[in-house]
Amino acid sequence: MLFFEKGSLKFSKYRCMQCGVCLSTCPNSALCAAKGSRCYSIKIDENRCVSCGKCVRICPATTSNSSMTPRPELLALARGFIARSVDESLRKMASSGGVCRVLIERALAGVKYDAVYTLIYPAVGTNGRPCGEAEGEWLTEPVQQERIPGSLYRPVLWGKHLCQVNPEWSDLLIIGLPCQIRAAQKMLQTASPSVRLTTVTILCRKQKSFGHSQYLLRYFKEDENNLHSVFYRGNGWPGTSGVWNEKGKKEIPFFYYAKCWNLPGCDYCSDCINAAVTDLTVADPWGIVAPEENPLGSNLVVSWTKAGHELLESLREFLTIQSISKEHLVNTLDFPQINAKANFQELSAWHRSYIHIQRRIGEIILHYCHHDSPLLTIQFILKGKIKSALSRLKGVKV
Known part of the structure; x- marks a missing residue:
């Protein structure tokens, strides 16, 4: 900040x-x-x-914090869909349904947008795996799908090259996390007020610090300098996490420990949906589609504006799209949990410190043991979740 x-x-x-x-x-x-x-x-x-x-x-x-639940008038206009790419190879490569990959591909292949701003790997190695750090870039022509990252549970300098806007561009598509989209809109509306922006927000409750990547390196006993890449999602849904080295791939089932390696700034995020300022929100369909029902993955897509709905409808040739009820939409977005996060600033300094101590204890434990260690029951005991703690001791995944 x-x-x-x-x-x-x-x-x-x-x-x-x-x-x-x-x-x-x-x-x-x-x-x-x-x-x-x-x-x-x-x-x-x-x-x-x-x-x-x-x-x-x-x-x-x-930005001052407030309730993240969209205002009633916005929620009334929202349309919810389950969507996925008709190309199964894209779905397997993506974190879930491949909707954002299709958006990027078709936006660059058509004539509607002059450029798309999204995360991109600077190069792909001879083994087809990404090399180097992903950063945001303006794209004006299609790129290899291998250069488009899936979910990255680590800090990323998304907006580093946002200023490289060609003055001749008039229609732009931007894909990013809520905080990234909000900052980009403020910047571009000031620097290029005549440009028409279409925004796609990827729902995000919390980003991860570099600690998440460092844990994966310790787990696989790898040195970052000897790796081609670390990956966090992909290979189906919810996918796998792992590393690529010169000998191939090492992976485990998708690993995301919610209580550890959180960026502290995310506790003060003012909105993780962006309903008031975005055209589409894309998310995982938790609570609507079970992984065993759709192992290659799908996306929850919410259109908030006419422009967002028209963009989604224009992709029916490349996406399978199914409408869902407003009740399903509200349930899968999990507004109670989102608003609980929004209220973090209102907690006392002592309460906030207690939460940070809980997280730090989990990180210290994970530094010395694996994520399936019984020692992590300490986290549940500290939160008063005795039943969950006993379940972990019995070997039941919670």
Whole structure:
């Protein structure tokens, strides 16, 4: 989070959402990102900074928090769908149903959009696996599907190249997480007010720090310098997590421990759905489709605007699309859990510290043992979930 204190620009990593859009906003290149043990920090060159405040104004962490449940009038307009690519190879490559991959592919193959901004790997190695860090880029022509990441449970500098907008572009499609989309809209509406934006938000309750990747490296006893890549999802739904090295792939069933490696800035996220500012929201269909019913995966897609609905309808040749009821839509978006997260700021300082201690204990335990260790029952005991703790001791996955 960037803010002014006594006239000087300051950065707080405890509130930063790691969107990276500030790196594109600064007119004097006074900001740069430095990779730390858990996340990126934004370094400020005081000799270049002129205190213009552009980075502060677009920072999503400066947005005041509020209930994340869409206003009744927005929810009344929302349409929910279960969608998936008709190309099974795309679905297997994707984190779930491949909808975003189809969106990118068709947007670049058609004439509706001049460019698409999304995460991309800079190169693909000879083994067909990504090499290097994924970053956001403007795409104007189709790329290899292997260069499009699935879910990345780690900090990513999504907005680093957002400023590279061609002045001749008029219709743009942006795909990103809620905080990324909000910051991008603020920046582009100021810098290029005549551009027509269509936005696709990927539902996100919390991002992960680099600790999640470091755990996978320890689990597989691998050195990051000797790897081609770490992957978090893919190979069906919910998929597998693992690493690629020169000998091939090592993987385990999809691993996501909700209580560990959370970015602290995500506790202050003002909206993880973006209903008021996005055209489409894409998510996993938890609670509607069971993995055993659809092992290659599907997506929950919510259209909030006419533009979003028309975009989805234009892809019926490439997607299987099925409408769902408003009740199913509300249940799978899990508004009670989302609003519980939104209320984090209202907790007392002691309560917030207690939650952070719980998470840290889990991370320390996972540093010395595997994710299926009985020692993790400590997490459940601390939360008063005795039944869950006993289930873990008996070897039942909870």
